[in-house]
Every structure is written in C-alpha cells, then in structure tokens.
Amino acid sequence: MRIALIASGGGHVRQLLDLEPFWRSKDCFFVTEDTALTRDIAQRCKTYFIPHVALGQARLGKRFEMLRGAIFSVLRSLWIILRERPGVVVTTGAGSCYFPVLFARALGAKIVLIDSFARFQGPSAFARIASPLAHVRIAQSAQSARKWAGASVVDPFRRLGKATDKKEPLVFATVGATLPFERLIRLVDEAKRAGQIPEHVILQTGHCSPVEVDKDIETHEVLSFHDVQDILRRADIVICHAGTGSIITALQAGCRVIVIPRMFERGEHYDNHQWEIAETFANRGIVTMVGSDDDLGAALEKARASEPVRATLDQTELIGKLDGLVDRWAS
Incomplete structure (x- = not known):
C-alpha cells in the first residue's frame, strides 16, 4: 500500500522523521511545506510541497494571505493525491495538511491522525477539525486523549538522565523553520552586547525583516538540518522558540536549553500553545x-547553573501500532 506522510513544516514533519523505521522500507512519499528541513527530506525521499495555511493567520489579520494559500493548497493537494493515490495517510498536522488528507479520504485512503506532541492538555484545532476524516486518532498525552473522542494514547517522551557530552563554549540561537521571530533575535543581540553571552554565538534568523546584530554574532538565515545537528553536537547552550521539534532535537544532543515562547498578543504565533x-x-x-x-x-x-539533561521521543510503541494497522489494512 502506498503511504502518504503529510505534515506541515517544522516540528510536525520532524515527528514523521522520528517514525522512519516505520516508513523507510515502504512505498511512501511526503507532502509538506517548503522549509530547510523538508528540502533535506526531499533529497532522499519523494516529496511534494504545498503552501503554508493556518486558521490563525486570520486571527493575525492575514486573511488574504490565508485565503490565497488555501486556494493554491486545494489545487496542489488535489493534483498530488490524484497522481499518487495513496492507500494510507499518516499525518501529524497541521493547517496546510487538511486538503490533501480530505482528498485522500475521498478516494478511499485509510487515515491515521497523530496529534502534535505539542498538545499536552487537549487536542489541537487541526485534530478537532480533521477528526471526522480519521479512521485512527492517536494523542501523545493521556490528558489530551481524554478530551478527544475515540483517541488512543501513545506517550513517547523519555528522560534519559544527565548529559555528559563535552561541549564547546558555543551558544546556538534559532527561530525555527516556519515563522519569523524578531523578539528572539533582539534578545540574543542585546544579551551579547551586554556581555551576558561571552561564548561564540551562531544565530539562525529565518526569513524576517533585516535586523542589525552585534558583529561578533555569526548569522545564518537558513541552516540545513544536517548543519543544525552538527552545531548541536558542539553547542553548550541552545536558545530557541518553544517548538517541540527544536526543543527535543536540542535535548537529544545534550544541550542546556532556554526556550522563548512566541506570544499571540505580540503577533508572533496563531495562538499561545507555545506557552503550554x-x-x-x-x-x-x-x-x-x-x-x-x-x-x-x-x-x-x-x-x-543547571546540569544538562538528555531526553528524546521513543516512538517504538507508535511504530509498532502503525505497522500493525498497515498490515491489517493490506490483508
């Protein structure tokens, strides 16, 4: 059975990468947004890009941008699904994924909806909206599963103990893959100028308005996932937005992690889930x-002053569940 792996850019598609033991030997393809991470994926897997779309864009006064993205997403998603005709869809959301999931379901595909690991207290808006399309609903926290009808729970979080890696005097600051975050850039710059960060700083700025920073800060608009992993192996401290992909990747590398959550009130995200x-x-x-x-x-x-810890997402249970579902549907 051909499998469609559908997720928006950033942490959502990062969760699909954690499921690689499930999909790597199968006939599969990705549908996702165009980011540095997903361009890395496209080099080794069949990948289709769709526009970024989120209901929260309207809340931030970007209704035209949302409508334009939705129109292009409908057309692009329909073309992809008609071309590939998947038998199974595994999706971790969010907004941009609705149309390819909808069209795949209309053509008879089985839908597995895995809600974002970022939703600890209850299901995401995408999970609630796309829920009627799903044959299987999987939450990643028990509290969220209790509030999402028909969902089972698989909690992959594992704390691995103290990190003992030898690190360089290096601070890596990143705004993530999808949205600008000028406040994080400004705070890192101010701290560097004030002498609060004597270490060398590598700053990934993303696509944002030009911001002048201290001359001793090494800046990159975009970094490949391979480059990020190399930096994390060396960095002692990571300063990042509160996206689960950025946090977990840094914790896997044994870094001390400082998170600056985006705020809806400041126009930095579509809601305040990063505070959660x-x-x-x-x-x-x-x-x-x-x-x-x-x-x-x-x-x-x-x-x-804190001891660095290592943590990860152990997807063994979820991978086993997905393998069982595909075997059952294929028989």
Missing part, C-alpha cells in the same frame, strides 16, 4: 523558560 509547551518542559526541570519579562540574562544564569 514551554511551561510543561520547564516544570519537568529540563529547560529554562524566558517569561513575558524577556529576561534572557536571568535565564542564561539559571541555565549555566
């Missing part, structure tokens, strides 16, 4: 969170 993510990880004692006071200096002091 940041607080959940901070309460577990494995990241340092910068609150609405923007006090990065205090967060740096706290992070340096």
